[in-house]
Amino acid sequence: MGIKVGISACLLGEQVRYNGGHKRSRYLQDVLSKYFDYTPLCPEMGIGLGVPRQPIRLITTSGNNETGIEAALSDDNDVRFTQQLKDYAKQQATQLSDASGYIFMQKSPSCGYTRVKLYHENGNPLEVSQGIYAAELDRLLPLMPKEEAGRLSDAMIRENFITRVMAYHDWQNNVAYQLTPQALLDFHVRYKYLLMAHHIQSYQSLGKMLSNLKAKPLGEIAMDYITEFMGALKHIANRKKNTNVLQHLQGYLKNDLDKDEKQEMLDLVNQYRTGLVPIVVPLTLLNHHIKKHTDDDNYLRKQKYLNPHPYELGLRNAI
Ligand code: SF4
Structure with missing residues (x-):
């Protein structure tokens, strides 16, 4: 369904x-x-x-x-x-x-x-x-x-909308349906880099919001969280913000990649930053390295940023 x-x-x-x-x-x-x-x-x-x-x-x-x-x-x-x-x-x-x-x-x-x-x-x-x-x-x-x-x-608006639908669906099914502190924290972990790509201020303030889950009833915190979260995703993730996230993610692999692999990754991120290739190009290589060098439950693999919507839609080929 x-x-x-x-x-x-x-x-x-x-x-x-x-x-x-x-x-x-x-x-x-x-x-x-x-x-x-x-x-x-x-x-x-x-x-x-x-x-x-x-x-x-x-x-x-x-x-x-x-x-x-x-x-x-x-x-x-x-x-x-x-x-x-x-x-x-x-x-x-x-x-x-x-x-x-x-x-x-x-x-x-x-x-x-x-x-x-x-x-x-x-x-x-x-x-x-x-x-x-x-x-x-x-x-x-x-x-x-x-x-x-x-x-x-518009490719940017399309990608943004479908990202928001998928994220909201995840929230409805995996957090709101049975709200627990762990479900809320796990959701935030999954969306950290996606948030960073859309609105860095919300990435910071939502992290702070979850640092004390005893400050208010959990239901209120969850409502404050998802309200700011959905607002944050409305901001378009542009080349500058995506480049920043790609560089952060690449940083996690600095001890796993050899000199040539690092240079290749840097070149592709740079080509994306300057508009020569769409974001799918550096992301495909990044995903490849993450799969090769990390375990199934690794923090990086959980990041929705890497696969926020079905790959077959090709939404990241056009942005
Ligand atoms: S769904 Fe009905 S009311 Fe809405 S735009 Fe279409 S025809 Fe008009």
């Missing part, structure tokens, strides 16, 4: 758009479905709007003010669906509490997660906002990683 992930139903080819069409994504349906067990949802169908239906849009009376944003029929401001969409998000949040991620269709006044067009009641376009359903789901399930399908065509 794959990892449970919510998704806008139109992205899987369901003909649920206002015009009876869909927005099928081959990558999501043919590639990621090998790992993700999708829960397809269409909030507009869910609140009883049929197909075809009149399109809706986001409107506000008070400038770009979150609280004043409403979903209404594009040609009749008085017919509104805001509360129904929020209620639908509440219902779905319960069945999605064990999901590890959500992929939204972009630009939709219901599902859009980042840049949905917002209009003044008088019809003038204002700035951008979040769809009503997506914003409410974000409020109710703040830890769950979320992304828009359109943004996943």
